[in-house]
Amino acid sequence: MQSNSSQPALNGSFLHSDPYGTGSLASLSTLDPPLLEPAIIKHSGNNSQSQRTSDQRVEALRQTLERHRGDRHLVILQDFPDPDALSCGWAYKLIAEPYDIQVEIIYAGTLSHQENIALVKLTGLPVQRCTVQTLKTKDLSGYQGCVFIDNQGTTSQLLPLVQQSELPVIAVIDHHSPQSNLNAEFVDIRPQARATATIFTQYLQAGLLTLDGSVSQHVKCTTALIHGLRSDTNSLMQAKEEDFLAAAYLSRFYDPQLLNAVLQAARSKRVMDVIERSLRNRTVQNSFSIAGVGYLRYDDRDAIPQAADFLVTEENVHTAVVYGILHDEDKEVEIVVGSLRTNKITLDPDEFIKEAFGQDAYGRYFGGGRFTAGGFEIPMGFLGGFNENAEFAKIKWDVFDAQVKQKLLRLVSPADSIRTS
Numbered sequence: 001m002q003s004n005s006s007q008p009a010l011n012g013s014f015l016h017s018d019p020y021g022t023g024s025l026a027s028l029s030t031l032d033p034p035l036l037e038p039a040i041i042k043h044s045g046n047n048s049q050s051q052r053t054s055d056q057r058v059e060a061l062r063q064t065l066e067r068h069r070g071d072r073h074l075v076i077l078q079d080f081p082d083p084d085a086l087s088c089g090w091a092y093k094l095i096a097e098p099y100d101i102q103v104e105i106i107y108a109g110t111l112s113h114q115e116n117i118a119l120v121k122l123t124g125l126p127v128q129r130c131t132v133q134t135l136k137t138k139d140l141s142g143y144q145g146c147v148f149i150d151n152q153g154t155t156s157q158l159l160p161l162v163q164q165s166e167l168p169v170i171a172v173i174d175h176h177s178p179q180s181n182l183n184a185e186f187v188d189i190r191p192q193a194r195a196t197a198t199i200f201t202q203y204l205q206a207g208l209l210t211l212d213g214s215v216s217q218h219v220k221c222t223t224a225l226i227h228g229l230r231s232d233t234n235s236l237m238q239a240k241e242e243d244f245l246a247a248a249y250l251s252r253f254y255d256p257q258l259l260n261a262v263l264q265a266a267r268s269k270r271v272m273d274v275i276e277r278s279l280r281n282r283t284v285q286n287s288f289s290i291a292g293v294g295y296l297r298y299d300d301r302d303a304i305p306q307a308a309d310f311l312v313t314e315e316n317v318h319t320a321v322v323y324g325i326l327h328d329e330d331k332e333v334e335i336v337v338g339s340l341r342t343n344k345i346t347l348d349p350d351e352f353i354k355e356a357f358g359q360d361a362y363g364r365y366f367g368g369g370r371f372t373a374g375g376f377e378i379p380m381g382f383l384g385g386f387n388e389n390a391e392f393a394k395i396k397w398d399v400f401d402a403q404v405k406q407k408l409l410r411l412v413s414p415a416d417s418i419r420t421s
């Protein structure tokens with residue numbers, strides 16, 4: 001136990017310090033988690049006691065999961081789930097997986113905030129909307145229990161239904177003040193915690209799930225947890241030591257680029273889709289990030305430069321090029337459009353694009369640029385125009401994708417480029 005709460009929280013060594021041995025956690029002992037032995041609750045004050053409390057909570061959760069091996073659980077979030085709820089629902093799902101527990105995360109209302117839509121979309125967060133009506137038609141006998149996370153049922157329209165069906169409440173994990181007695185098997189309610197994400201991060205750190213930076217779901221879920229933590233603490237400004245410690249732990253695994261994308265959320269869902277595709281499809285070579293995003297609607301033209309803006313923020317990338325096939329329904333034409341963004345002062349976007357794509361039959365360049373930014377538009381001529389056949393559309397995209405990429409790569413890494421003729 002080496003933690004010293006009088007030290008500033010943002011001390012480099014805190015990454016490796018014990019997150020539970022903090023003075024601030026000692027106050028948790030005033031809580032009354034029903035499943036914990038009274039002995040745990042009585043003690044307060046010193047670090048080793050709060051550590052023990054934490055350990056026992058984790059152990060109690062572990063045992064609960066063990067008892068429910070092979071179950072199907074519904075995780076019920078509040079009607080308008082926020083990032084804290086969404087990320088923790090996911091963390092529960094991942095924690096329960098090794099116990100062969102199938103988890104469905106549901107909410108009854110809507111994902112109203114852009115940032116929440118972005119979070120779900122960009123991380124592939126496994127959450128489903130399930131209205132009261134939908135739940136009524138669902139056969140709940142296929143589930144062995146439900147779990148309330150970042151809420152205690154009072155903010156979910158689904159609670160009455162769940163109670164009527166007598167679906168057992170397996171766990172309640174929340175940081176709001178105690179609101180209702182759900183008679184759950186496992187309860188961890190900590191009004192002192194700034195975010196439920198802090199609680200879940202402590203579970204992770206205690207070994208309920210061994211995070212692996214090479215597992216995409218782990219990276220995405222920790223990114224979601226950091227977002228949850230940020231959003232419940234006003235960008236960490238209201239965070240306390242334990243929240244910082246949780247964030248520090250998550251920082252080992254999360255994807256800053258992904259978090260940044262989530263935070264740039266004043267964008268439409270369709271723009272987010274394009275950014276997601278650019279992320280997924282990007283190839284990074286010699287500090288150039290190149291991504292084809294397939295077909296997009298005319299109205300979403302602006303998504304291309306936004307995606308390029310985003311890709312160029314990646315570490316060790318100085319230039320990003322994003323392109324796609326823009327489909328104009330009114331005019332029945334298609335055109336390849338692309339954007340370049342660079343922060344390399346010696347790279348002239350205008351020159352680069354002119355050099356990459358050359359000129360058309362009339363001697364006009366397909367594009368050009370200015371300081372740090374450029375764009376291009378390449379008419380598709382006879383190959384343009386809508387075609388119902390999905391396979392044909394795919395072949396067409398593949399051909400244009402390969403051609404654009406080849407022209408770019410010729411400049412990016414001359415030696416490696418593919419020769420066509």
Ligand SMILES: [Mn+2]
Binds near residue numbers: 085150
């Ligand atoms: Mn919360």
